Amino acid sequence: REVAAAEGVVEVAERVVAGSVRLLSSTSASLWLQDAATGDLARLAGHPDEPGDEPRIVAIPAKHLEPWLDRTEPYFVEAGDYAAIAAPPENTSGRFAVAPFAVAGRWGVIAAAIPSASLFADRELELLGGLAQQTKLALQSAVGYETLERTFLATVEALAGALEANDEYTSAHARWITDFALKVGAELGLDAKVLKRLELGALFHDIGKIGISSTILLKPGPLTPQERGVIETHPLLGERILKPIEQLEEVRKIVRSCHERWDGEGYPDRLSGNEIPIEARIVFACDAFHAMTTDRPYRPALSVLKARRRLEEASGSQFDPAVVDALLRVLDDPSA
Structure with missing residues (x-):
């Protein structure tokens, strides 16, 4: 419900990360979305984050991302795979549960760290997969909202131009x-x-x-x-x-x-x-x-x-x- 109520893309990402940590008792989590122009993955939100953190850009060509993200079900990523996929650095000593999704022609992924002392069961993977589907729907809505906002701002600029001409x-x-x-x-x-x-x-x-x-x-x-x-x-x-x-x-x-x-x-x-x-x-x-x-x-x-x-x-x-x-x-x- 919290995810669906968010309006902007970054607000959606922040709520998804908070939900991941809460649902899965994860030590850290992050949400990544592919940049439409470059194809790189951009880290939109993460936990824990330092105040004022900027989105982290991961320059991975789309052809290298496809084997990892073009999947329909959540899965585990082992420690030895981090270098291959440039995974989020919050938990480089353990495993990640990863739930990929696609929205507006772009790949996205939720990654949740698994504490070394705990095991994720099928139930946790199902929860993460369900959250990924909610994320997809919320991001579709947010992208539409931001497109509408850009149209609105263009109208604002046109009015400002009319004022300047007068x-x-x-x-x-x-x-x-x-x-x-x-x-x-x-x-x-x-x-x-x-x-x-x-x-x-x-x-x-x-x-x-x-x-x-x-x-x-x-x-x-x-x-x-x-x-x-x-x-x-x-x-x-x-x-x-x-x-x-x-x-x-x-x-x-x-x-x-x-x-x-x-x-x-x-x-x-x-x-x-x-x-x-x-x-x-x-x-x-x-x-x-x-x-x-x-x-x-x-x-x-x-x-x-x-x-x-x-x-x-x-x-x-x-x-x-x-x-x-x-x-x-x-x-x-x-x-x-």
């Missing part, structure tokens, strides 16, 4: 805000899923400006109240532009809300405090800082020092105080 400043502004918003989010300890939403929300926070005339966007003088009203429609336009993309449902809320103020005096919904999504609060502060420190047709840039002071002065009214504090810490970091 207003070069807006595009560069969005890239800067995206970079700093992620740093602020990390400083606040947001988890990976929230950071992904934050990244996309920051990238598209001004996408609605595609629907605003450049004569208003690039006007060198002050805006009239009517023109200001037009500008303030861009969060709603942005939400509408992103609506057809199902994967951006949560991101649309950020785009709609990233001009809301902490004190409730923003637009379009006059949300306040924690009613505003945290991602939108971060984008709003980063947006304001970058706008203040960038030359625009209607005014020169402020110094970084003056922009910092304005952030501090507006903390608790215009901006979330915690976000301002985090942004200032990021700005103080020499590596930022």
Whole structure:
């Protein structure tokens, strides 16, 4: 059940390895999948693993792999066979139980170390074989999910290109805000899923400006109240532009809300405090800082020092105080 619930290929691999160790009381286990481009085996996950381990690539030509992996049942690999198949190095003194499988035209294998003091019975091999079949199905689903995600990202890039074509400043502004918003989010300890939403929300926070005339966007003088009203429609336009993309449902809320103020005096919904999504609060502060420190047709840039002071002065009214504090810490970091 845990394996079937995983979405990405690496997440599937990690759950399979954990299941192998738990089911078989193995001292170590690993999952390998053939690289579609090179034919090499890539170690996707293993136990035990050092934190931050990268997938290990094993350069074995496919013709050498076939005798070992083109099988339908799990089997044992003896210590003397390791050199021939470049087996995982976690347990080079004992035996491995190996369960090969095929998915999307590629070979994969689950390898579980057998402690020298124990014997694997047919039951254990059956369990490993069953796990291999679950792995195959889960990886098929994960590969499909990742293909869908790549299609989605291509759509995202196309939208970003449309934004750049409309207003070069807006595009560069969005890239800067995206970079700093992620740093602020990390400083606040947001988890990976929230950071992904934050990244996309920051990238598209001004996408609605595609629907605003450049004569208003690039006007060198002050805006009239009517023109200001037009500008303030861009969060709603942005939400509408992103609506057809199902994967951006949560991101649309950020785009709609990233001009809301902490004190409730923003637009379009006059949300306040924690009613505003945290991602939108971060984008709003980063947006304001970058706008203040960038030359625009209607005014020169402020110094970084003056922009910092304005952030501090507006903390608790215009901006979330915690976000301002985090942004200032990021700005103080020499590596930022």
